Amino acid sequence: MTAHAITLRLAVTRDARAIAEMSRDLIESGLGWKYDAGRILHAIDDRETVTLVASDEGRRSLGALAGFAIMEFGEDRAHLVLLAVRPTHRRRGIGRRLLEWLVQSARTAGVRSLHLELRANNEAARAFYRAMGFSETILVPGYYRGRESALRMIRMVSKPVEVPFLWQPPK
Numbered sequence: 001m002t003a004h005a006i007t008l009r010l011a012v013t014r015d016a017r018a019i020a021e022m023s024r025d026l027i028e029s030g031l032g033w034k035y036d037a038g039r040i041l042h043a044i045d046d047r048e049t050v051t052l053v054a055s056d057e058g059r060r061s062l063g064a065l066a067g068f069a070i071m072e073f074g075e076d077r078a079h080l081v082l083l084a085v086r087p088t089h090r091r092r093g094i095g096r097r098l099l100e101w102l103v104q105s106a107r108t109a110g111v112r113s114l115h116l117e118l119r120a121n122n123e124a125a126r127a128f129y130r131a132m133g134f135s136e137t138i139l140v141p142g143y144y145r146g147r148e149s150a151l152r153m154i155r156m157v158s159k160p161v162e163v164p165f166l167w168q169p170p171k
C-alpha cells in the first residue's frame, strides 16, 4: 500500500460508524466515547463542518477508511475537531494530506486562523502538528473530563495569492 492508493473525499452517511469507531479507539481512548456515530452523522450533515475521509482504494469493503478529519468553519476561524490515521497507515503522509486539504479549503473560504486542542501527553500528534506549521499556545488543565490537560495550538492561514488581471482589450 502506498499513499498514492489513498483518495480523499467528503464523508457520507455510511462512513459515520467507521469514523466514530476510529475516534473512540485512536483519539478518545480512556476518556469515554463522546464522538459516537450520532454525533459524527451530525457533523457530516452540518453545512458549517467538513468531514473528510482518506479512503484506501486497495480495500474495497466499506469501512476501509485509512483516516479522517473533521473541521468546523467559522467566519474568521476554523476549529479542527478530530483527525486520525489508522496505525497501519501512519507515516505515509495521509495525515498531512487530510490537513492540507482542509487548510486549502479554509484559505479559499477566507479563514484567517486554524485552532485545535489535543491531549497534552500526545507527543506524536504534537510533533505532527508542529511539522504542519502549528504553534503551541496554552495548556488547559482538566480540559478532558476534568482528568487530562489539553494543549491548544494555532496556525495562521495566509491569504490566497492574488493573480494579477492581465487581459487587455484588443487595439
Ligand SMILES: CC(C)(COP(=O)(O)OP(=O)(O)OC[C@H]1O[C@@H](n2cnc3c(N)ncnc32)[C@H](O)[C@@H]1OP(=O)(O)O)[C@@H](O)C(=O)NCCC(=O)NCCS
Pocket (backbone or CB within 6 Å): 026, 027, 081, 082, 083, 084, 085, 086, 089, 090, 091, 092, 093, 094, 095, 096, 097, 118, 119, 122, 123, 124, 125, 127, 128, 129, 131, 132
Ligand atoms: C497524528 C497522526 C494523525 C499523524 O498522521 P500520519 O498520517 O502518520 O502523519 P504524516 O505521515 O502525514 O506525517 C507528517 C509529518 O508529521 C510528523 N510526524 C507524524 N507522526 C509523527 C510521530 N509519531 N513522531 C514524530 N513526528 C511525527 C513528521 O514530521 C511527519 O513527516 P515525516 O514522516 O516525513 O517525518 C497519527 O499519528 C494519528 O492518527 N494519531 C492518533 C490520533 C491523534 O492523536 N490525532 C490527533 C489528535 S485529534
